[in-house]
Amino acid sequence: MAKNLVIVESPAKAKTIKRYLGSDYQVMPSVGHVVDLPKSKLGVDVEHDFAPDYVVIKGKEKVIGEIKSAAKGKENIYLASDPDREGEAIAWHIAEHLGKTKSNVRRVLLHEITAAAVKQAVANPSDLDHHLFDAYQARRVLDRLVGYKISPLLWDKVKRGISAGRVQSVALRIIVDREREREAFRAEEYWTLDARLSGKNPPPFKARLFSYKDDRIDNKSRKLAEAEARAIMAAVEAAPFKVKSVERKEVRRSPTPPFITSRLQQEASRKLFFQPRRTMQIAQKLYEGVELGEQGAVGLITYMRTDSPRVSEQALDSVRNHIGSRYGKEYVPDKPNFYRSGKQAQGAHEAIRPTAVERDPESIARYLDRDALALYTLIYNRFVSSQMTPAVYDRTTVDIESAHAIFRATGQVMKFDGFMRVYIEGQDDASGDDEEGALPLLSEGETLKLLGLEPEQHFTQPPPRFTQATLIKELEEQGIGRPSTYAAIMTSILKVEYVEEDESKRMRPTSLGRVVNDMLVKAFPDILESGFTAQFEEDLDKVEAGAENWVKTLGRFYGPFAKDLAEAKDKMPEVKRKGLPTGLKCELDGGDMVIKWGRNGEFVACSNYPKCTNTGEIARDDQGTITLKAPSAPVPTDEVCEKCGKPMVKRRSRFGEFLGCSGYPECDGIKRLQSAPSKTGVACPECKEGEILERRSRRGKIFFGCGRYPKCKFAAWDKVVPHPCPSCGATYMVEKNLKRTGITWQCANKECGYKAPAPAAEQAAPAPASTLPA
Numbered sequence: 001m002a003k004n005l006v007i008v009e010s011p012a013k014a015k016t017i018k019r020y021l022g023s024d025y026q027v028m029p030s031v032g033h034v035v036d037l038p039k040s041k042l043g044v045d046v047e048h049d050f051a052p053d054y055v056v057i058k059g060k061e062k063v064i065g066e067i068k069s070a071a072k073g074k075e076n077i078y079l080a081s082d083p084d085r086e087g088e089a090i091a092w093h094i095a096e097h098l099g100k101t102k103s104n105v106r107r108v109l110l111h112e113i114t115a116a117a118v119k120q121a122v123a124n125p126s127d128l129d130h131h132l133f134d135a136y137q138a139r140r141v142l143d144r145l146v147g148y149k150i151s152p153l154l155w156d157k158v159k160r161g162i163s164a165g166r167v168q169s170v171a172l173r174i175i176v177d178r179e180r181e182r183e184a185f186r187a188e189e190y191w192t193l194d195a196r197l198s199g200k201n202p203p204p205f206k207a208r209l210f211s212y213k214d215d216r217i218d219n220k221s222r223k224l225a226e227a228e229a230r231a232i233m234a235a236v237e238a239a240p241f242k243v244k245s246v247e248r249k250e251v252r253r254s255p256t257p258p259f260i261t262s263r264l265q266q267e268a269s270r271k272l273f274f275q276p277r278r279t280m281q282i283a284q285k286l287y288e289g290v291e292l293g294e295q296g297a298v299g300l301i302t303y304m305r306t307d308s309p310r311v312s313e314q315a316l317d318s319v320r321n322h323i324g325s326r327y328g329k330e331y332v333p334d335k336p337n338f339y340r341s342g343k344q345a346q347g348a349h350e351a352i353r354p355t356a357v358e359r360d361p362e363s364i365a366r367y368l369d370r371d372a373l374a375l376y377t378l379i380y381n382r383f384v385s386s387q388m389t390p391a392v393y394d395r396t397t398v399d400i401e402s403a404h405a406i407f408r409a410t411g412q413v414m415k416f417d418g419f420m421r422v423y424i425e426g427q428d429d430a431s432g433d434d435e436e437g438a439l440p441l442l443s444e445g446e447t448l449k450l451l452g453l454e455p456e457q458h459f460t461q462p463p464p465r466f467t468q469a470t471l472i473k474e475l476e477e478q479g480i481g482r483p484s485t486y487a488a489i490m491t492s493i494l495k496v497e498y499v500e501e502d503e504s505k506r507m508r509p510t511s512l513g514r515v516v517n518d519m520l521v522k523a524f525p526d527i528l529e530s531g532f533t534a535q536f537e538e539d540l541d542k543v544e545a546g547a548e549n550w551v552k553t554l555g556r557f558y559g560p561f562a563k564d565l566a567e568a569k570d571k572m573p574e575v576k577r578k579g580l581p582t583g584l585k586c587e588l589d590g591g592d593m594v595i596k597w598g599r600n601g602e603f604v605a606c607s608n609y610p611k612c613t614n615t616g617e618i619a620r621d622d623q624g625t626i627t628l629k630a631p632s633a634p635v636p637t638d639e640v641c642e643k644c645g646k647p648m649v650k651r652r653s654r655f656g657e658f659l660g661c662s663g664y665p666e667c668d669g670i671k672r673l674q675s676a677p678s679k680t681g682v683a684c685p686e687c688k689e690g691e692i693l694e695r696r697s698r699r700g701k702i703f704f705g706c707g708r709y710p711k712c713k714f715a716a717w718d719k720v721v722p723h724p725c726p727s728c729g730a731t732y733m734v735e736k737n738l739k740r741t742g743i744t745w746q747c748a749n750k751e752c753g754y755k756a757p758a759p760a761a762e763q764a765a766p767a768p769a770s771t772l773p774a
Helices: 010-023 062-072 085-098 116-124 129-159 166-184 226-237 261-270 276-288 313-327 362-366 370-386 468-477 484-495 513-525 531-544 550-571
Strands: 003-007 024-029 075-081 104-107 191-198 205-212 239-255 389-400 405-416 447-459 499-502 507-509 580-585 594-599 601-606 616-621 624-630 635-640 645-653 656-661 670-672 676-683 692-696 702-706 720-722 733-738 742-747 755-757
Touching: 003 010, 003 062, 003 531, 010 024, 010 116, 010 129, 010 191, 010 276, 010 733, 062 085, 085 104, 085 129, 129 166, 129 513, 129 531, 129 550, 166 468, 166 484, 166 507, 166 513, 166 531, 166 733, 191 226, 191 389, 191 405, 205 226, 205 389, 226 405, 226 447, 261 276, 261 370, 261 484, 276 370, 276 484, 313 370, 362 370, 405 656, 484 499, 507 513, 513 550, 513 594, 531 550, 601 616, 624 676, 702 720
Parallel strands: 003 024, 003 075, 075 104
Antiparallel strands: 191 205, 191 447, 205 405, 239 389, 239 447, 389 405, 499 507, 580 594, 594 601, 616 624, 635 645, 645 656, 656 670, 676 692, 692 702, 720 733, 733 742, 742 755
């Protein structure tokens, strides 16, 4: 019988660790958190030091019972949940449910899951970290207070089912503010002027107008107008072009640090087109362990939620030896490259790196799927390149004089590729050499031949909308959020339909997002201020370091918040019934058209409802101007009206497309339009050949069935979520919406038993169940 018990979060992690520890250790998964604040009520006693009322998560009673049973008679119990605040909370809650025990209960921190790291961590356990747990509680309680106090207010004033969140709402404000910048932006015209030139030596080259009459033209503070460009052209066409100066110098480009969480999400978005949540799901699997044939399950990367670029001495020695043997000694710097951490970085954490640099992507490619291999390759190459020598360029700058104008040409040629042999940040691969182009050999005083002048008109561009990756960068720069929260923030603001993504995956606020943002900014100016959110993150770091009391931290926040909340209940405008003004008039009775929100999104309706039932769809351009969409002409179909026998036509209302009788209004026959099944991208678990499709039954209820029906009759009523299970790796999960537990994601493999709140739950707490519609 095993003498020791090790408790981790997931079955995959448990399986990997069990291999390393042997028969003296029993390894059990808790499958995430075992307790949390209740969903049916606030669960925080504000009057008694914000005491949280933790309850066992539904379905976890069995897990706790099995852990308590397994703990009996064990000499040591090791709590090996993830090395962060969430993991510390899981460890504390399990320890509390174990109660008084003769076993020695200790904490084990696994920054990587390899045989050596696991054995060393178990041999050197630590005590539970009370300060880290307090930091978790402060964040969890504050998010609950914001979510459960403000969300019901929004339900009353705007729309049922929407929510507010401490970080989610600040992220929304950043998106709305950027959109208003774009709408207020007015493009300005400017011109550039290039000269095509040739000298004694080939090849011909281009030089751009740099200054005129000693006045530098940078097209930012000093823009070139068309008339001025034409005047300069007239002047230089009649004048010789002579080389005024030639400057040659060596330029070095240093490598970038190994990944921290935010940078990994940004680079995976740029290079692999992964959304942040997808990136973290794959990274979780790489961290917990991947089956490598006879080697068994092996953790391939270090812990993936980190804000520190630190690398252990052992890893530094290993990668430097690898670089020297594979690429040559000239690629190894004299001393290891060290990178500065941000002020919020946790020093105990390492950067995201491969656990063994000898395990290169090529050697394990056959064990990884395409996405996992792509992400591992990205992490591997970034780490290796971070410890290589700089790239070296020869850069030439040539100034050419004509009349009173100076034209400048620059050329850059790589002398030594250095780290760029392995990795280049922001590019799709490492094959590019980042050259500006070679210039011919030129000498000062040399007369050049003008081959032609190329004036070009340009217009200034508005600030771009955020992608998920660039929004994460903005949040990081403002000190908002932490590595474990970025992906959840993105999911939250999209899930509640405050934000939508355009064709290029850039985020723009919906009318619902705008009105919610404006109301919250006015009612809760402190909470919606990015500086407040960043300061609270710093306060949490102080709590974690033991320099701040978590109750006092919450107390400083709650007093002003309670006052703002009381005022908001009386003063916050009610737009649910009145709607949002558009400036448009109803074509039927001249009433004001207002924006309202229904099950299928936003629409406009006459403010004189119910006297006037006119509704329509709206369009909004890049300047925010709202117009009514012209009603689409009825489209003839082969269907026949069951009431009068006339042909049916396809029409569209705010509820979507439907079939209506062509004899309307004399005949009001309608019929539901059967839409084409939606693809989920998930393979059928029964036949393995078809794809699961989202279908609609004869009675209009949505279900999920195999696309090879009737050859394969697989069907399920639960919503299919095309995300692999983080526990057992099953190809998909299912979404359930239960009264007691709310929306949860569960593994499709019933034997696994993985279950967790839907991703938005942490950042955007729903309103209490007592306010839910019947």
